[in-house]
Amino acid sequence: MSWAITPDRADGGPARVLVVGAGITGLAAAHRLRDHLGEDATIVVAEQSSRLGGKIRTVDFAGRAVETGAESLLAARPEAIELARAVGLGGDLVYPAGLKPGLSLGGELVDFPAGHMMGIPGDPADVAAIADAKELPDDGMPILRPGADMSVGELVRSRLGAEVLDRLVAPMLSGVYAGDVDRLSLRAVMPQLATALERHSRLTDAVTEIKRPAGTGPAKPVFATVDGGLTRLVYATSAAARADVRLGMTVRELRQTPYGWEAVAGPVPDPMRLKADAVILAVPARPAADLLRGVEPHAAATLSGVPYASVALAAFAFDHIDLPERSGFLTPASGGKTVKAATFASQKWPHLGRRRQIVRVSMGRLGEEALLQYDDATLAKTALRELGEHLGIAVPEPIEWRIDRWGGALPQYSPGHLTRVAAAREALGKRAIAIAGAAVDGVGIAACIASGQAAADEISAQLKSE
Ligand SMILES: Cc1cc2nc3c(=O)[nH]c(=O)nc-3n(C[C@H](O)[C@H](O)[C@H](O)COP(=O)(O)OP(=O)(O)OC[C@H]3O[C@@H](n4cnc5c(N)ncnc54)[C@H](O)[C@@H]3O)c2cc1C
Known part of the structure; x- marks a missing residue:
């Protein structure tokens, strides 16, 4: 026809x-x-x-509009917010509570240091409690030639050491790309930093320049979502x-x-x-x-x-679970766990309300596609067990749960x-x-x-x- x-x-x-x-x-x-x-x-x-x-899909879960894929819009750049306003959803934009995520290290949740850019510190002293950061002696040459590129892993490991990469940068990037830092392009994933490195011989100077506050006034929220779901x-x-x-x-x-x-x-x-x-x-x-x-x-x-990475997301609703007052946590891959991040959705997003606590657990990194082959019950059990290990609590039985697989979903x-x-x-x-x-x-x-x-x-x- x-x-x-x-x-x-x-x-x-x-x-x-x-x-x-x-x-x-x-x-x-x-x-x-x-x-x-x-x-x-x-x-x-x-x-x-x-x-x-x-990759955007909202479902009714435990009486709430919960995301099974993407959950937030970057509000620090204009396009998503402007589109929402242009299509009549300006009044429905909602913002996170402002809680910070933690970093799960050795069974403990610690704060992310301030002043970092995707985990790269502006001052090695800022991250001393988490990672041994050693900045390479300055040779006076800009780190990147105009137009040149390198992997994020190569940059951070060579300039600040492997611990900064493994404990801070990799977990941050894994939350977005589920990828391998040694295969991720600096130009593509941190374009602003790449441009600054054409002028700076020290990585920390480039980060400090980018992080410098542009002026006074109340800080604008970095993320947003739509009440009722994306x-x-x-x-x-x-x-x-x-x-x-x-x-x-x-x-x-x-x-x-x-x-x-x-x-x-x-x-x-x-x-x-x-x-x-x-x-x-x-x-x-x-x-x-x-x-x-x-x-x-x-x-x-x-x-x-x-190449593409695959991830699986588990969502749990609890009548009550003893969560720390954070928006969630990230974990380094070196921890050897399946869970790479968790979002305490009902704490992060006030519009969801806290009557029921909703936790989203993200599993899988590049090269771990086999994970998606496990059945739902096995994935849910793994997510709950590791959630308990990261939080150091006995996780109660959820009143509702679901698994969503996103095979080949995140480009690298x-x-x-x-x-x-x-x-x-x-x-x-x-x-x-x-x-x-x-x-x-x-x-x-x-x-x-x-x-x-x-x-x-x-x-x-x-x-x-x-
Ligand atoms: C689990 C997860 C969590 C995420 N979280 C966030 C987040 O919190 N914030 C954020 O900003 N981003 C997030 N992302 C990333 C973001 O959601 C996606 O990168 C983005 O939505 C991709 O949009 P797209 O339109 O380019 O591609 P897609 O959403 O992949 O849409 C492409 C469409 O093309 C269709 N299609 C494919 N082949 C054909 C064909 N031959 N003919 C016709 N149709 C075809 C597909 O069915 C699909 O509907 C997340 C992604 C995932 C997987």
Whole structure:
């Protein structure tokens, strides 16, 4: 069966854009496309699964709206907060209580030192209670050449020693990437620090420069979420985009035609052909690579080289559990445990209320995919046992629990990632096709929104210049 989004646009009629993937990137792109292209444009969002949101999924758990995937928006950068306001959720933004997470070391929860950047201290003395930090003698040369890259592990180990890396930096980064610090690109995961290192010969000086307070006034919250769950942001963005959203529609092939783009989508025995003037790929790296193989092999190769880590999340609701007054804790991988972090969600987020205590436990790092094969009961038992060990308490029986597996969910940016992505975009050129999302531009929701919007800006500009 053949289905065109609308008839051919040879006469300069309304634009037709196909967005592949209805995660937050694809939906933010669709929303921005609507702004640029107006009401006449046809914007189709093809989503292979039966729901919107990708890695964002809120469920009703113990009578609360609880996240099974991403739980917070970075409010320190503008994109997520601005999108929430633009789609009518400004009044529903809520903020954490301001409790700090702890670091679980040798069966004890300790405070993270102040003045660090993703665990890297501005002064080695600040972390003396936790890690032996030895700063390398200063050779007067900037640590990074312009455009050069290195792994976070290499930087921190060589400049401040292995303990700072293992006890502070790795747990912080593991909370976001579930990755291996020796394979994570400094430029991609700490771009501001990488730029500062082009001017500084001491790592601590670069951190201090970045951490210097920009002025006085009350500190703004770094994170936020939406009362009722982040799925509300997903649906509100989709509604505001007024896009033609097709759930259960896998895009399986893509080719350029003399008039634009043609995609083969839908079930193998009954495929549809979608015609569009432009395409935005807002899918993880593997499907994006598959779709680009016949279009631009160089871009496909870049994407197929992005590894992914898998994680499992256990959520528990307790009538009462004796939790420390913190937002949760992180653990170093060297502790040899399966649990890498826990969030005391009902303490961290006041809007959830404390009548029932909700704890989210995160398990799995890069290379630990086998963990996801354990059955739910085994994962829940492991999470509860280790929770008790980290907190030094006997954990009571939860009144409700659930396990969510996120296989291949967190992209790992290896050194040189940004250069490779820039080259892939260069190779795609101005053919009215764009790549966006966590696979290329950043794991966080705010970064994904920025990426989807930038793709929409670029595609709209190309369509208008035609
Ligand atoms: C457990 C977990 C916790 C996280 N916590 C946070 C957090 O607290 N804060 C934060 O900012 N970020 C967090 N993240 C990261 C963030 O959620 C993701 O990076 C982001 O949501 C990715 O958005 P995306 O749209 O780029 O990709 P995705 O959400 O992966 O969406 C891509 C969509 O494309 C669809 N798709 C794939 N192939 C095809 C195809 N061929 N045809 C059609 N559709 C296709 C998929 O089904 C999916 O819906 C977390 C991630 C995980 C896994």
